[in-house]
Structure formats: C-alpha cells, structure tokens
Amino acid sequence: MRSEGVFLERRGALAVLVLRRPGRLNACNREMFIQLEAAAGELAEEPLPRAVIVTGEGSDAFCSGFDVNPDNPMVAQMAQALEKGDPRPIEDAIAAIRRAVDRLAALPAPIIAAINGKAFGGGAELAVRCDLRVMDPAAVICFSEVRLGLMPDWGGGATLTHLIGSAAAADLILTARKVGAHEALQLGLVNRVSAPGKAVEEAVQLAEAIMANGPRAVKSALKVIRAGRNLTLEATLDLERTTAVDLIASGECLHGIGAFLNGKEPDFPDLPVKPD
Structure with missing residues (x-):
C-alpha cells in the first residue's frame, strides 16, 4: 500500500505536489498540513521551480478539505476546546492550516491547481489560493463548510471574492452548492477544462508554456x-x-x-x- 501524505516530485524546473490520502478523498489531517508547509519551504530554496502543480492522488478527489474525523487529533483538540469554552486550540488549528496554505500560495512561482476530482470545503479553498486552475470535466467544486456549521478558513473565502466577485462568491459559499467544470469556467473560477482524465496533463502543458518564458x-x-x-x-x-x-x-x-x-x-x- 502506498504511503499517505503530501509528496513533492521534481520534473526539472517543474514541481508537482500530490495530496495522497485516496481512502479519505485526499482530506488533510495534521501531518499533511505539516508536510505541506515543509514542502513549500523546500520549494522556496534552491533550485527554485519555475512553476508548481498541486493535485490529488487518483481520479476521485483533488482534496476534500479538512479531515472531519474523530481520529484526527486536530478534531479532538477542537472538540475539547468547545467543551471548555477555550478558543485558543481553535485559533492554533486554524493558524497551522493557514501557515501551510499561505506559504504555498506565497511561493515566487505560478501555482497551478490540477482539479482532477472532488474539491470540497478546504479543497475548494486550496484550489482558489492557487494562481491558475485546470479542471477535469467530471470534477466538482463545492465550498461546503456551511453545511457543517463552519465557514471558509483556509483563506479561500476572501480569495474567491476577489476572484469572481462578492455576489457570485456569496452564492457559492452561502448555498454550499456543487459547481461543475463548465459552470466553473463561465464564472471565471477555473481557467481551463481539460479532456476527461487529463487535468494533470493539461496543467503540465500550461506550466510548460509559462516556463518557456523569462x-x-x-x-x-x-x-x-x-x-x-x-x-x-x-x-x-x-x-x-x-x-x-x-x-x-x-x-x-x-x-x-x-x-x-x-x-x-x-x-x-x-x-x-x-x-x-
């Protein structure tokens, strides 16, 4: 069985980050946020990549966001914090998530999301924190947080508003409705829709076109x-x-x-x- 986590692959000047927890639709737990931050730190050192692709393992999911699972220590800590009325562990958890995602988004290279499957909750946020997005025609984007009594906290809500405007962002975030590839393209939520099963390949072609320039x-x-x-x-x-x-x-x-x-x-x- 292949190990889980965030995996960094170098292809010359191109870097590919793969979120690998297919059994949990590539949902992120504490270890993955730590690994994502570490990978972003590594990419900020020599040799600097000319482009970075972020994608999910398999064909079912790009990323289904935060792993809402009792086995996730972050969930247990936040539950205990709620019982005690202490917001500090919640603040710490959100800070850890934002630290990892912010460090990735701040890399001095174009970040391309290859949305190869479901991008739900934090996964949708991670996608919009990237500079460019390529989406498989069968993939779905859903800012699903409000269904759980939550809201975007990976920086994706504010970024979505800048990306598609406040009214369109309110529609997606407040209804938590699912958006298919072609609507996402019309909204300006994604840049390209790939051929079926070819989101990563299309993202590589986009990266190569960018890397051919100065x-x-x-x-x-x-x-x-x-x-x-x-x-x-x-x-x-x-x-x-x-x-x-x-x-x-x-x-x-x-x-x-x-x-x-x-x-x-x-x-x-x-x-x-x-x-x-």
Missing part, C-alpha cells in the same frame, strides 16, 4: 498580479512601473530580445534564490 519576467508579473488583489489601481500601477524597471535592469531581456533578433528560442538563466 523566469524573472514571470516572477515579476506574478508579483504585480498578486499584489493587485489588495491594492488600489493607482498603487498597482506604481508597483508595475517600479517592478518593470527592476526587471529590465536585471538584464533578462537581453536573452529574450537577442534570441528574437536572431530567430532563435531564448535560453533564460534560472532564478537565484535571493533577489537580484
């Missing part, structure tokens, strides 16, 4: 895109200008422009771990 250019553009979620348009325009100056000054464009003028494909150097 890594500093991609990192710089991504920085502005992410920051723009929380800044005014004027502040984002200022950040875009200063970031573009820094990018040009790095000299990466010399490789791209030189290759273009000579009718060749550019060979961009990898990113250093520390900023230029």
Whole structure:
C-alpha cells in the first residue's frame, strides 16, 4: 500500500505536489498540513521551480478539505476546546492550516491547481489560493463548510471574492452548492477544462508554456498580479512601473530580445534564490 501524505516530485524546473490520502478523498489531517508547509519551504530554496502543480492522488478527489474525523487529533483538540469554552486550540488549528496554505500560495512561482476530482470545503479553498486552475470535466467544486456549521478558513473565502466577485462568491459559499467544470469556467473560477482524465496533463502543458518564458519576467508579473488583489489601481500601477524597471535592469531581456533578433528560442538563466 502506498504511503499517505503530501509528496513533492521534481520534473526539472517543474514541481508537482500530490495530496495522497485516496481512502479519505485526499482530506488533510495534521501531518499533511505539516508536510505541506515543509514542502513549500523546500520549494522556496534552491533550485527554485519555475512553476508548481498541486493535485490529488487518483481520479476521485483533488482534496476534500479538512479531515472531519474523530481520529484526527486536530478534531479532538477542537472538540475539547468547545467543551471548555477555550478558543485558543481553535485559533492554533486554524493558524497551522493557514501557515501551510499561505506559504504555498506565497511561493515566487505560478501555482497551478490540477482539479482532477472532488474539491470540497478546504479543497475548494486550496484550489482558489492557487494562481491558475485546470479542471477535469467530471470534477466538482463545492465550498461546503456551511453545511457543517463552519465557514471558509483556509483563506479561500476572501480569495474567491476577489476572484469572481462578492455576489457570485456569496452564492457559492452561502448555498454550499456543487459547481461543475463548465459552470466553473463561465464564472471565471477555473481557467481551463481539460479532456476527461487529463487535468494533470493539461496543467503540465500550461506550466510548460509559462516556463518557456523569462523566469524573472514571470516572477515579476506574478508579483504585480498578486499584489493587485489588495491594492488600489493607482498603487498597482506604481508597483508595475517600479517592478518593470527592476526587471529590465536585471538584464533578462537581453536573452529574450537577442534570441528574437536572431530567430532563435531564448535560453533564460534560472532564478537565484535571493533577489537580484
């Protein structure tokens, strides 16, 4: 039997993170949050990936969120906290989840969710915390937390609102209704719908298209895109200008422009771990 957990695979400049608990629809327990945070920490060190894919083991689920199971120590601790009226263990549990997901989402590389099956609760949140999403036509996304008397707490509720707007986000979160691939595409919830059973392969193709470009250019553009979620348009325009100056000054464009003028494909150097 294959072991459970979060597994990191390197494919050259591409990194693939696989959530592997198929018997629990890839639901996350304490160990997986620890492993996810550790994997994100490893990816922040050399060699830096040019793109990261996150997916689930098997074809049934991307991730079904937090493992609501009495065997999960986090559940037991929160239950005891409720009995005692002490919110601190609850705060600690949510902080541990957010620490892992935030560290992944902050990686200086495009994060692509390959939604190969059910993305429920925290799994739906994890998907929207990624920069891009590819979805299998048979997959389903559901922000199911309110059915359990809970609400999004992996950072996905706020991110969803920025992604598709407050009214559409309210519809999905407050009803906890299931969304299929084609509606998700119409809503702007996902970027692409793959061929059946090919979400990971489509995500790899998307990653390869990104990785063919200048890594500093991609990192710089991504920085502005992410920051723009929380800044005014004027502040984002200022950040875009200063970031573009820094990018040009790095000299990466010399490789791209030189290759273009000579009718060749550019060979961009990898990113250093520390900023230029």
